[in-house]
Amino acid sequence: MMPETVEKTHYLMAGNLFVPEEAHLVTTVLGSCVSVCLWDGILRIGGINHYMLPFWNGEGLASPKYGNIATAKLIERLQELGSQKRNLRAKVFGGGIVLNVKNPFMNIGERNIQLAEDQLKSEGVPIVSADTGGNVGRKIIFNTGTGMVLMKKLTRQIDDIRI
Amino acid sequence: MDRIDDDMLIAEVRQRFEESRIAIANLRTMTQNLEAVNEKLRQSESLKSDFLSNIRNEIINPLSSILGLARQLIDKKADGRTAQEMAAAIYHEAFDLDFQMRNIFTAAELEAGDAGLSVANVDAAALIRGLVAAFGHKAAEKRLAVEFDCRGCSGGALPFKTDPDKLQKVLANLLANAIEFNLEGKRVLIAAWRDGDRLHISIADEGIGIPEQHRKKVFDRFVQLETGIRKRHHGHGLGLSITKALAELLGGTVSLASEEGKGCVFTVSVTEQEAGRDVDVLSGDGNEFIFGEGTSY
Numbered sequence: 001m002m003p004e005t006v007e008k009t010h011y012l013m014a015g016n017l018f019v020p021e022e023a024h025l026v027t028t029v030l031g032s033c034v035s036v037c038l039w040d041g042i043l044r045i046g047g048i049n050h051y052m053l054p055f056w057n058g059e060g061l062a063s064p065k066y067g068n069i070a071t072a073k074l075i076e077r078l079q080e081l082g083s084q085k086r087n088l089r090a091k092v093f094g095g096g097i098v099l100n101v102k103n104p105f106m107n108i109g110e111r112n113i114q115l116a117e118d119q120l121k122s123e124g125v126p127i128v129s130a131d132t133g134g135n136v137g138r139k140i141i142f143n144t145g146t147g148m149v150l151m152k153k154l155t156r157q158i159d160d161i162r163i
Numbered sequence: 164m165d166r167i168d169d170d171m172l173i174a175e176v177r178q179r180f181e182e183s184r185i186a187i188a189n190l191r192t193m194t195q196n197l198e199a200v201n202e203k204l205r206q207s208e209s210l211k212s213d214f215l216s217n218i219r220n221e222i223i224n225p226l227s228s229i230l231g232l233a234r235q236l237i238d239k240k241a242d243g244r245t246a247q248e249m250a251a252a253i254y255h256e257a258f259d260l261d262f263q264m265r266n267i268f269t270a271a272e273l274e275a276g277d278a279g280l281s282v283a284n285v286d287a288a289a290l291i292r293g294l295v296a297a298f299g300h301k302a303a304e305k306r307l308a309v310e311f312d313c314r315g316c317s318g319g320a321l322p323f324k325t326d327p328d329k330l331q332k333v334l335a336n337l338l339a340n341a342i343e344f345n346l347e348g349k350r351v352l353i354a355a356w357r358d359g360d361r362l363h364i365s366i367a368d369e370g371i372g373i374p375e376q377h378r379k380k381v382f383d384r385f386v387q388l389e390t391g392i393r394k395r396h397h398g399h400g401l402g403l404s405i406t407k408a409l410a411e412l413l414g415g416t417v418s419l420a421s422e423e424g425k426g427c428v429f430t431v432s433v434t435e436q437e438a439g440r441d442v443d444v445l446s447g448d449g450n451e452f453i454f455g456e457g458t459s460y
Contacts, residue, residue, distance in 0.1 A: 013412070017276035049276065058203030061384050061404050064276035073276060091460050129460045152457040 006145050012050050015065035019047030019077040023145025029154075030094030030138045032109035034116050036071050037091040037140075038125065039147030040083040046144035049074045053108065054115040067115040075123060085124060091149050092116045092130040093140050109133065210385035214399055221263060221399060225256040232256075255300060259397060262339065266401045269332055270384065273408045280326045280412065282436040287355055287362060288313045288321040290331055294338055295353070301342050308350045309342075315356035323362045324435050329409045333417070334364060336402040337429045341368040343396055344427070361415070365430040372423040381419070382407045406431070 012018050012028040012035075028035055028050050039046040049070040056066035064070035078088065095113035113132045120127055129149075131138065137154035167175075232249045235241060241249055272278045288311075295302075295309050302309050315321050341351045349369035356363055373381060373388070380386055384404040389396065403417075406429075410417040414434030421427040 011279075013279060015276065015412070016278065055200075056204075057200045058207045059379075059383055061270060061273050061408050062207070063274050063408060069274075070276065093460075131458070131460065149460040150457045151460060 006143055012048060014050050014052055015063060017047065017049040017064045017070055017074055017077070019045075019074065019081065020144055021045065021081060023143065026142045026144060028140060028142075030096070030140065032094070032096055032112060034067065034092065034094040034109075034112040034132070035140060035142075036074060036116050036120070037093070037142045037147075037149055038074055038078055038088050039091075039144070040078060040087045041089065041147065042087045043081070043083055044145060044147075045078065045081055045083065046142065046147055047074050047078050048142050048144070051112065054111045067112055068119065071116065071119045071123075075125070088125045089147070090116075090120050090125050090127045091142075091147075092120075092127055092132055093138055093149070093151060095132040096137055097133070097135050207384065210400070214385050217399065221397065222260065225260045229253050229256050229260075251300075258300075262335070263398065265332070266336070266405055267399065269405050269409070270401045273405065273412075278329075278409075278412060280329070280436060282324055282326055285323055285325055285327040285330065286320045287323050287325075287330070287364070288316050288319060290327065291334060291353060291355060291364070294331065294334055298335075298338055298342060301339070302351065305342065305345060306348045307342060307345055309338075310350060310352050312352065312354045313356075314354055315362075321355055321357065321362075323357070324437070325362070325413055325433055326436070329413055330433065333406050333409045333413075333431055334366070336406045337366040337417075337431065340402060340429070341366050341370075341427075343398075344368060344370040346370055349426075360435040361432050362435070363430060363432045365428055367426060367428040369426040372421040372426055373419065374423055378419050378421065382417075 006023045006025050008020070008022060008024045010018055010020070010024045010026045012026050014028075014033055018024070018026055023044075026048050028048070030050070033050055033052050035048055035050045037046060037048045049064055051067040051070040052065050054067045056062050056069050062069055064073055075085065075088070079085065092113070095109040095116075097107065097109050110133065117127065131151055139152045139154060141150045143149070232253050236246060236249055236253075269278075291311055291313075295311060298309070313319070313321060338351070338353070345351060345368040351369075352365075352367040354365050377388055381388065382403050385400045386404075387396065387398065387400040407417050410431050410433060414436065415432045417429060417431045419427060419429055
């Protein structure tokens with residue numbers, strides 16, 4: 001159950017990231033998108049992103065809609081709040097299979113998950129828990145004050161979730 | 164071990180060759196894609212450096228002229244009529260500067276991932292009329308007629324739930340472009356209509372149009388089709404990249420149709436938002452988790 005001390009809430013939209021100084025309950029809904037929740041156990045602060053595609057390919061704006069930008073920015077923003085990278089722990093969610101595509105190069109969800117794993121590894125941030133993949137959507141609530149994440153798998157068919 | 168006859172062996176070898184041929188072909192396509200992306204990223208980085216060096220012309224120069232004109236007004240060096248012209252010049256320079264600065268900050272906000280939605284009931288028709296009035300002086304400079312055809316209006320209003328500030332930025336950029344890239348004495352045609360939970364707004368100009376090969380590129384950041392010494396238009400090439408990102412944030416798209424020599428039509432289509440969605444999502448969820456359906460990590 002949610003600790004009752006946290007009153008501030010935030011709904012995180014796809015393509016955005018959220019790194020508050022004060023504890024928040026952050027809700028987001030994931031289909032093939034991936035959210036990386038980072039938590040610093042020393043400062044007791046956290047941040048979360050929600051990216052849709054693995055890599056920015058130079059089109060449009062260089063926004064956190066793309067995983068390689070979103071996770072780098074997330075770490076950067078926590079460092080701006082005083083976090084040391086070695087104190088960060090990650091939880092990774094999402095990356096469901098949206099369409100039944102045979103070509104492994106085309107599976108966005110899988111590529112999104114892989115990117116999170118690779119990027120966190122190269123940044124030296126351990127993944128302490130994860131729930132990824134499968135033909136499901138997920139709704140998560142991240143408590144940035146305690147690092148706890150509540151997750152619910154969505155029973156709806158993932159094709160209906162346009163995220 | 165089973166004996167394998169020659170035919171089976173040949174078939175197996177053939178199949179493996181075929182698989183490796185496909186793998187190599189896939190790899191080649193991937194490599195080509197990577198090369199293209201690489202080139203694009205390199206260009207984007209160099210455009211970003213250009214942007215930083217151009218910022219001087221785009222911001223410092225208008226600011227200098229505003230300061231200069233204001234100084235002369237303070238010193239009372241101008242008579243009534245000249246003073247009014249000077250005030251108008253200050254207004255025009257400041258208007259452009261304000262527009263550019265807002266675009267830069269919007270791009271920064273979008274690239275930082277800080278752009279949330281704040282949804283309200285909006286009268287899209289009033290919003291468009293307001294913009295047409297605000298850009299009136301720019302249209303007048305080029306003797307352009309700006310016509311607004313509100314097909315979806317009832318009683319002159321077109322109510323829609325969206326983020327008014329973001330929709331306004333989208334339309335301001337499209338209107339500014341339609342004026343900037345139009346030919347003198349021509350028209351800008353704006354139309355707005357609803358179709359279920361979608362709102363469509365099209366803005367057409369009668370300029371020279373955009374050639375097919377550039378139609379995708381214009382939505383990339385810092386891209387202007389005329390650069391360097393041929394550049395005749397103000398701005399940083401941010402407008403359409405912002406427009407696209409904002410339209411996506413509003414649950415929609417922006418599309419471009421153009422016939423060379425006849426002009427461009429940009430159409431933005433956005434999806435109606437539920438007001439106060441944040442609150443709903445959380446209050447609903449709290450219960451779902453309390454009653455034990457969720458998992459905690």
